[in-house]
Amino acid sequence: MGTGSSIFSxxxxxxxxxxxxxxNGGDFSTIGNDNKVADTKEIQDIGGSRSPYSPDSGSLRAGxxxxNDNKVADTKEIxDLVDPRIQYSPIWQSWDINPFEHEKSKLIEYAWDIMxxxxxxxxxxxxxxKFTRFLNAVALRMNPNKFHNFVHCWSVFQTTYLLIRxxxxxxxxxxxxxxxxxxxxxxxxxxxGNDNNFEKKSRSAIYERYQNNDIAAGVLERYHFAETxxxxxxxxxxxxxxxxxxxxxxxxxIIKEAILATDMSRHFRLMDELAxxxxxxxxxxxxxxxxxxxxxxxxxxADLSGQALRRDLAQKWGGFVLEExxxxxxxxxxxxxxxxxxxxxxxxxxxxRFECQRSFVDIFVSKQWELAAQCFPALQCQxxxxxxxxxxxxxxxxKIKEGAGVGHLxxxxxAPSERKEGSxxxxxxxxxxxx
Numbered sequence: 414m415g416t417g418s419s420i421f422s423x424x425x426x427x428x429x430x431x432x433x434x435x436x437n438g439g440d441f442s443t444i445g446n447d448n449k450v451a452d453t454k455e456i457q458d459i460g461g462s463r464s465p466y467s468p469d470s471g472s473l474r475a476g477x478x479x480x481n482d483n484k485v486a487d488t489k490e491i492x493d494l495v496d497p498r499i500q501y502s503p504i505w506q507s508w509d510i511n512p513f514e515h516e517k518s519k520l521i522e523y524a525w526d527i528m529x530x531x532x533x534x535x536x537x538x539x540x541x542x543k544f545t546r547f548l549n550a551v552a553l554r555m556n557p558n559k560f561h562n563f564v565h566c567w568s569v570f571q572t573t574y575l576l577i578r579x580x581x582x583x584x585x586x587x588x589x590x591x592x593x594x595x596x597x598x599x600x601x602x603x604x605x606g607n608d609n610n611f612e613k614k615s616r617s618a619i620y621e622r623y624q625n626n627d628i629a630a631g632v633l634e635r636y637h638f639a640e641t642x643x644x645x646x647x648x649x650x651x652x653x654x655x656x657x658x659x660x661x662x663x664x665x666x667i668i669k670e671a672i673l674a675t676d677m678s679r680h681f682r683l684m685d686e687l688a689x690x691x692x693x694x695x696x697x698x699x700x701x702x703x704x705x706x707x708x709x710x711x712x713x714x715a716d717l718s719g720q721a722l723r724r725d726l727a728q729k730w731g732g733f734v735l736e737e738x739x740x741x742x743x744x745x746x747x748x749x750x751x752x753x754x755x756x757x758x759x760x761x762x763x764x765x766r767f768e769c770q771r772s773f774v775d776i777f778v779s780k781q782w783e784l785a786a787q788c789f790p791a792l793q794c795q796x797x798x799x800x801x802x803x804x805x806x807x808x809x810x811x812k813i814k815e816g817a818g819v820g821h822l823x824x825x826x827x828a829p830s831e832r833k834e835g836s837x838x839x840x841x842x843x844x845x846x847x848x
Contacts, residue, residue, distance in 0.1 A: 506578070517552055531582075533590060537587075547650040554644075572597075574594060577711065596641075601637055620632050738759055764810065
């Protein structure tokens with residue numbers, strides 16, 4: 414794409430500010446009819462023992478505000494009780510959201526809210542009913558894999574939004590935001606639950622259709638984009654139907670570039686290029702080329718975000734990845750094809766599982782989020798969390814080894830991993846498998 418201003422220039426598009434919604438997590442410190450600081454008793458008297466801002470409801474409910482005579486509060490009474498100075502953040506703006514606790518219908522509802530927080534669907538003529546059909550179609554095309562499933566796709570979508578909201582929005586137009594978010598929700602469309610290497614070794618139909626010069630890297634990513642195109646070619650799920658032919662072609666290019674960027678064999682090249690942007694001021698220019706690169710970085714970073722989340726979520730996502738690795742090893746053994754040696758001991762060895770997690774965070778996640786935080790300082794908390802998760806896995810490895818009489822902490826804490834240019838550790842199949 415061109416490097417100058419275009420029909421998609423920032424100057425031609427209007428940014429819509431993110432609305433604040435009355436959902437769980439607000440500050441009740443100033444609630445009170447006389448504007449004094451409310452004490453605990455006062456808060457309980459207003460809302461009862463249950464918070465009126467329930468993440469399950471997503472909105473105010475009159476019944477949550479009993480009046481003095483125990484009748485249901487009317488709208489005016491609710492308005493009097495809610496301090497207009499308090500900003501309530503919707504649950505989908507939180508890094509701590511646990512998507513496993515929400516039904517698919519709720520995740521789809523949140524997805525609409527995320528898109529409309531920037532006015533993207535309204536701006537580009539997408540009806541809510543069509544967007545809902547589109548996301549339901551995405552969900553239906555996701556296999557019931559342990560990791561690569563609809564919840565993962567939604568999580569990458571929401572994390573991409575958080576990356577935009579926490580700094581990237583200053584460099585992106587609404588057009589590129591839309592492309593990033595569509596790519597994120599579709600980046601693993603119809604994933605088979607194994608890596609690119611398995612597709613190559615088994616000579617699968619996907620490999621035979623999408624391989625390029627007998628190289629496994631990118632087979633699944635090209636397949637995911639092809640599946641995305643099919644959805645967008647169906648009039649019932651074509652959320653790009655209001656775009657002009659020129660806009661549509663440009664949008665598909667953005668989506669394709671972002672999906673292909675999730676191929677792990679491209680990781681180090683992307684990080685090397687991102688490091689160059691870190692040293693620039695501004696980090697990204699007002700060009701289509703830089704905006705496309707930023708979209709690629711956002712979706713790839715979001716795809717590796719599980720280990721940059723709080724520990725319980727990191728362990729949950731990590732556990733699901735390991736289950737898929739174990740299943741792949743079993744499939745390879747059953748098919749009598751070359752097995753992935755790095756997966757051999759994952760089923761039987763807790764040490765192997767922790768070492769696999771630690772290596773992945775150390776080699777890929779930690780460094781990536783540190784670079785992202787240098788571009789967008791608001792992401793430093795997630796970069797720090799990735800390092801905390803790395804320290805946790807390192808400590809658990811030390812405990813296991815000491816318990817087995819293998820060594821001491823000083824021997825277990827390895828130096829930061831080194832890499833050779835163009836190489837990817839065996840942890841992820843020599844760079845030929847998708848995450």
